[in-house]
Amino acid sequence: MxxxxxxxxxxxxxxxxxxxxxxxxxxxxxxxxxxxxxxxxxxxxxxxxxxxxxxxxxxxxxxxxxxxxxxIEYQTDRSDRYRALIGQLVEAGHAYPCYSSAEEVEAMREAARARGDKPRYDGTWRPAPGKVLPEPPAGVDPVIRFATPQAGETVIHDLVKGDLTLPNSELDDLVIARGDGTPTYNFCVVVDDMDMGITHVIRGDDHVNNTPRQLAILKALIAIGAAGEHAEPPHYAHVPxxxxxxxxxxxxxxxxxxxxxxxxxxxxxxxxxxxxxxxxxxxxxxxxxxxxxxxxxxxxxxxxxxxxxxxxxxxxxxxxEHIKSTPADALADEFTWHLSQQGIDPADGPPVTDVIEVLRERAQTLVEMADKAAMFYRPVTGYEDKAVKKHGKPPAADRLAEVHAALSALEDWQPEAIHAAVHRVAEQAEVGLGKVAQPIRIAVSGTAVSPPIDQTLWLLGREESLARLTAGMAWLREAGQGSG
CATH class of the missing domain: 3.40.50.620 (HUPs)
Incomplete structure (x- = not known):
């Protein structure tokens, strides 16, 4: 199969x-x-x-x-098929026209509740041997009801819930076509699954109550020869x-x-x-x-x-976990989509795969990653006050000038060489690495937060890094906070 x-x-x-x-x-x-x-x-x-x-x-x-x-199958394209099969079921005695109004049906259900029974249609218009049906009321378009078998029981061999058994006497005579002739959900589903040769119906367990009704309709369709080669009910699995x-x-x-x-x-x-x-x-x-x-x-x-x-x-x-483990090239398209949502063109900066490799350990979502990546694709338009007050005090501009000179002399623009150059500046100034790295971050990103400074400068590239360092130095000096 x-x-x-x-x-x-x-x-x-x-x-x-x-x-x-x-x-x-x-x-x-x-x-x-x-x-x-x-x-x-x-x-x-x-x-x-x-x-x-x-x-x-x-x-x-x-x-x-x-x-x-x-x-793709669309039910609206299959109306003729549904109507033809409903006609065949009526002709074979598996369905019948019902002229009861909605108010009358509700009264039947209320009466059943009063008796302690399950609320259901009472079968007024269901044909039976020797039964005399009422005279159809004038001007009323009947619904078509399925004549649900009244004896026996329906067993569903559910792949998730195990065997489910329901006495047929508890099932209502389901409406399978409205008064205007349009078929109802429970009928269309059965016909579609039958015609498409569905072998396994996997769906939410809110459909469990529909399944015995649908099985009864399917068995009737099989009995009138409508199923063709698909004459076996599907397996059902109702998921929670x-x-x-x-x-x-x-x-x-x-x-x-x-x-x-x-x-x-x-x-x-x-x-x-x-x-x-x-x-x-x-x-x-x-x-x-x-x-x-x-x-x-x-x-x-x-x-x-x-x-x-x-x-x-x-x-x-x-x-x-998936961001950290998925190859960068496999993330590139989705990450690029998120950059575009922020109005960023990846052509304006480093390759997105390089950015992903640098940022993947620090982002729970691609939105967060795109936020962090924006600095690589957009120019610095301002400097965060809090960051400047903490890390832009004298002699921050002098340190940036020393970094600019050290980086300008690099022949190899790679993270290792960049790290060594920045480290030498800190050693020569006899300060901790943070005293040099933080002013760099402010100059190249406008804030005190970025990936490791060697990777940040590497991604920005030589020309852009040096230009941002120059602009940062000038701004700090003009603001009177940069030189000692």
Whole structure:
């Protein structure tokens, strides 16, 4: 059997991290088996589905690198297929028109509650041998209800939760087409999974209650010969919800939940995938996973059944570990994107891979790294008062002049040679290295904070470093703080 999984979001908003985890689990399960991963857009909710939301989902999937196979399926393109099958189910007696109003159905449910039963439609319009149906009311477009089997039970062999059993007598006669003829979610999903040959449905456990209803519809479709070669129900795996720290379902009140919002915050796609795969699954005590390691070790059957808690601090830690370990050239494109968000053109300074190597140990996010990197691509436009008061006092300008002379004489503009030159200036002046390095930092960055001074000057380059030192000296002297 060729494994075929799917991710089927509704385009009513951004790609949520919960959806991204479901997509990841489905993608991993398919790729491990050499199978197929399909993408389906469930856009039958015309009022809430938007092209912008579709694009947001596609952007999120592309950024995460969760590539799909084949064309994207859109439910709105399949209306004729749904209507044809609904007609066949009615003709075969597996579905029927129902003329009960919404108010009447609610009254039926209230009566059931009063009896202590589960609230449900009472089957007024369901055909049965010898039963006389009411006269259809004039001017009413009926909904179509699925005639759920009333005897026996439905067993779901869930790969995560184990076997789940539900008596069919507890299932309602589900509406599968509205009064205007449009099919409902639970029917479309079944037809789509059947026609796409989905072998494994991996989704959130908020869908558990839908599964027995969908299985019943699928069995009816198989019985009327609609399934063709896909005449076996799929395997189901209902993965746990993701909760916030307060134990409630993850939402905007807990912070960012959009995948692309995490990109904007400087999270790497591989770090987000790493964090999400661990929300409900483990491989020993390992915390950091490459995508290859996820593919090697992930097992949908070992996903825990209980809910997982989203911890933003843990995500930051995972992200920093990936920043430190990912090759600089593999970080370059994403880092360049963050520089561009700050209006920085990398062509105006050192190679981004060199900057990444210097800054990677000091940044939890790429936003933080881009902030620290800005000094290499933008001119100094001012000097921080606090830094000048602490480190710009006389004879700071004289020290800068000595450094300028020492650096100008260097033949080899490399960190080792730069470090040695700055160290010689400090030794000759009989002061600690900080008394020389801090004025340099102020001159070349405008602040007292930068990477190690030898790496900072190396990245800036000879010409830019000497120019900034000259400008810093002039400013300190003019301000009356630089010379002894």
């Amino acid at each position: 060729t494994v075929v999984t799917r991710f089927a979001p509704s385009p009513t908003g951004y790609l949520h991290v919960g959806g991204a985890r479901t997509a990841l689990y489905s993608w991993l399960h398919a790729r491990q088996a050499g199978g197929t991963f399909r993408l389906r857009i469930e856009d039958t909710d015309r009022e809430r589905s938007t092209p912008e939301a579709v694009q947001a989902i596609l952007d999120g999937m592309a950024w995460l690198g969760l590539d799909h196979d084949g064309a 919800m993701i909760l916030g720290a307060d134990g409630k379902r993850l939402s905007k009140r807990h912070g960012a939940v959009s995948v692309m919002a995490y990109r904007e915050q400087g999270i790497l796609p591989q770090a987000l995938l790493n964090y999400l795969v661990r929300l409900g699954w483990a491989h020993g005590d390992q915390e950091i996973f490459s995508l290859d390691e996820m593919l090697a070790h992930f097992d949908i059957a070992r996903v825990q059944g209980g809910a997982a808690t989203f911890d933003p601090a843990k995500l930051l830690w995972v992200n920093q």
